[in-house]
Amino acid sequence: MHAPISIRLRQIAAIMRLEVKKNFFGKRAFLVYLLALMPIGLLGIIAILPPQAREWLDFSGYPKLFSGIYSALILRTVIFFGCAWIFMNLFRGEIVDRSLHYYFLAAVRRDVLIAGKYFSGLVTSIVLFAGLTIVSMLLFFFPHFYAASVRFFLDGPGLTQLWTYVAITVLACVGYGAFFLVVGLFVRNPIIPALVLYGWEWINFLLPPLLKKISVIHYLNSLVPVPISEGPFAVVAEPTPAWISVPGLLIVTAVVMLLAGVRIRRMEIRYGSE
Amino acid sequence: MDEQDSNSQSEIRDPQSLILFDNVSKFYGEILGVNRVTLSLAPGITSLVGPNGAGKTTLMNLMTGLLRPTVGRVSVLGIPTDRPEQLFPKVGYCSQFDSFPRGLTGREFINAFLMVSGFSRKQSQDLTDEALARVDLMAAADRKIGAYSKGMRQRVRLAQSIAHHPCVLILDEPLNGLDPIVRAETIALFKDLAAQGLHLIVSSHILHEVDMMSDRVVLLNNGYVVAEGGIQGVRDEMEEHPMQILIRCNQPSLLAARVFRSDHVVEARLHNDRQGLFVKTRNADQFYLLLNEVVSQGEIELESVAPVDDDLSAVYEYLIGSH
Numbered sequence: 001m002h003a004p005i006s007i008r009l010r011q012i013a014a015i016m017r018l019e020v021k022k023n024f025f026g027k028r029a030f031l032v033y034l035l036a037l038m039p040i041g042l043l044g045i046i047a048i049l050p051p052q053a054r055e056w057l058d059f060s061g062y063p064k065l066f067s068g069i070y071s072a073l074i075l076r077t078v079i080f081f082g083c084a085w086i087f088m089n090l091f092r093g094e095i096v097d098r099s100l101h102y103y104f105l106a107a108v109r110r111d112v113l114i115a116g117k118y119f120s121g122l123v124t125s126i127v128l129f130a131g132l133t134i135v136s137m138l139l140f141f142f143p144h145f146y147a148a149s150v151r152f153f154l155d156g157p158g159l160t161q162l163w164t165y166v167a168i169t170v171l172a173c174v175g176y177g178a179f180f181l182v183v184g185l186f187v188r189n190p191i192i193p194a195l196v197l198y199g200w201e202w203i204n205f206l207l208p209p210l211l212k213k214i215s216v217i218h219y220l221n222s223l224v225p226v227p228i229s230e231g232p233f234a235v236v237a238e239p240t241p242a243w244i245s246v247p248g249l250l251i252v253t254a255v256v257m258l259l260a261g262v263r264i265r266r267m268e269i270r271y272g273s274e
Numbered sequence: 275m276d277e278q279d280s281n282s283q284s285e286i287r288d289p290q291s292l293i294l295f296d297n298v299s300k301f302y303g304e305i306l307g308v309n310r311v312t313l314s315l316a317p318g319i320t321s322l323v324g325p326n327g328a329g330k331t332t333l334m335n336l337m338t339g340l341l342r343p344t345v346g347r348v349s350v351l352g353i354p355t356d357r358p359e360q361l362f363p364k365v366g367y368c369s370q371f372d373s374f375p376r377g378l379t380g381r382e383f384i385n386a387f388l389m390v391s392g393f394s395r396k397q398s399q400d401l402t403d404e405a406l407a408r409v410d411l412m413a414a415a416d417r418k419i420g421a422y423s424k425g426m427r428q429r430v431r432l433a434q435s436i437a438h439h440p441c442v443l444i445l446d447e448p449l450n451g452l453d454p455i456v457r458a459e460t461i462a463l464f465k466d467l468a469a470q471g472l473h474l475i476v477s478s479h480i481l482h483e484v485d486m487m488s489d490r491v492v493l494l495n496n497g498y499v500v501a502e503g504g505i506q507g508v509r510d511e512m513e514e515h516p517m518q519i520l521i522r523c524n525q526p527s528l529l530a531a532r533v534f535r536s537d538h539v540v541e542a543r544l545h546n547d548r549q550g551l552f553v554k555t556r557n558a559d560q561f562y563l564l565l566n567e568v569v570s571q572g573e574i575e576l577e578s579v580a581p582v583d584d585d586l587s588a589v590y591e592y593l594i595g596s597h
Contacts, residue, residue, distance in 0.1 A: 014389035098373035107362035107391040269340040
């Protein structure tokens with residue numbers, strides 16, 4: 001006996017309504033807002049007190065500077081830890097609050113529950129971090145070179161670069177989100193695997209080409225519109241073309257979600273032992 | 275109805291109308307939850323009774339798929355418990371977890387999970403109102419659950435479990451935290467639901483109330499089903515345990531001296547008011563003959579004779595309290 005697709009969609013929407021509200025307005029959301037404000041605060045300070053180093057005085061170097069800030073601060077730190085917090089808490093948070101059983105006692109397939117929770121995490125993270133990406137880029141360019149920035153965005157490659165960064169942010173949320181959702185399902189203390197993955201993503205530039213491909217950041221870096229040097233010790237690998245990296249990331253995400261679906265079907269509610 | 279009758283009825287019942295445990299064991303690592311449980315629960319009110327750690331909540335969690343059996347199979351009305359989309363339109367579970375999703379009002383809480391179950395917005399609203407009215411919580415429906423008293427939280431959980439009109443209702447300590455008036459109303463609600471043909475599986479420590487509402491009991495201890503059936507049937511099953519009888523008379527001390535000579539009388543104890551005698555006997559029929567004999571000698575005037583342990587509390591005491 002299978003429920004019609006319309007009922008499944010209604011169930012996913014109902015789960016999303018509950019979860020998105022919690023993600024945005026719950027007590028746990030505070031940390032994500034704090035993370036998201038970090039680059040905005042930093043760029044705000046730079047806007048008021050511009051650095052006097054040579055590269056900051058020449059507008060032509062700004063796209064590369066922003067690429068560095070996006071990669072190191074926004075992508076690898078804010079989005080990474082933001083997604084970790086949002087997606088791990090989708091299940092782990094409810095286990096801590098002892099409220100997950102209400103979902104398990106509803107007439108909804110558990111894989112539909114996974115989908116609803118995952119999409120709610122996606123909506124939250126994409127709204128927050130795509131917004132953060134846009135605000136950060138505008139805040140980076142406009143205060144210092146207003147006229148040049150207007151030309152850059154309206155007549156130059158600025159707008160394309162902006163949407164490319166937004167697309168990378170969305171893909172990061174998709175990929176990291178799936179990973180952290182599964183970690184939240186499997187592991188009692190998800191901070192440890194999060195830190196392991198963080199380390200793995202950070203040393204990615206040192207890894208041989210084959211190992212580089214076993215990471216999310218490699219595919220995301222391949223999409224960055226303004227490539228940046230990874231330093232003198234970096235092992236250079238051919239960037240993966242977008243037509244491989246984007247579907248590749250989506251396929252890996254789908255596989256991870258299937259794994260989550262299998263896991264949750266066997267999952268028990270035993271708060272006492274959590 | 276004695277247990278034999280109850281068993282024969284169970285045998286001829288359609289498995290689609292029963293809750294079945296087929297040789298079910300559940301271990302938490304090396305710790306035993308329940309062991310080798312084979313049960314067949316028919317509609318009506320079934321109470322799970324036993325001390326803390328006996329396995330009552332484990333059985334309920336197994337029935338609802340919150341736990342998976344280590345060994346054996348559980349089905350509810352013919353539905354395996356690992357298919358929530360088929361199981362929970364028919365089953366409601368009011369668990370013992372006194373926790374809720376954060377930030378919701380009572381109305382939002384019930385409504386949200388009805389919608390998660392696939393009801394439309396309109397249906398959910400109607401069912402929510404009906405359930406809130408049923409547990410007399412309409413006045414507080416729009417207050418945050420965080421501000422509810424313990425009794426109100428218990429009632430909102432109860433409302434949530436009955437909102438979708440389940441035919442099996444599983445209630446883990448449902449009377450906890452309720453004041454006496456609400457308790458009485460809730461018991462009446464349970465009886466009403468059972469009269470409509472629902473399965474009600476109730477666990478409780480308040481044996482007096484279990485006694486008042488149960489059609490049958492399942493006695494658990496240390497993860498094992500010690501006895502099951504109608505209260506009288508369970509009592510009969512425990513033949514090796516002495517039966518306790520209270521005799522009200524003018525000379526209880528003399529009566530004690532007379533009856534204590536018999537082999538089958540294992541204990542004779544004066545009532546606190548010294549106007550009666552509790553006698554524990556392994557053979558009630560022989561005791562009644564003996565009592566007739568004593569009374570016929572004219573020394574003792576009887577006021578009343580009544581078995582005091584046919585109620586559930588006494589059975590519980592026999593089976594669990596004494597071990």
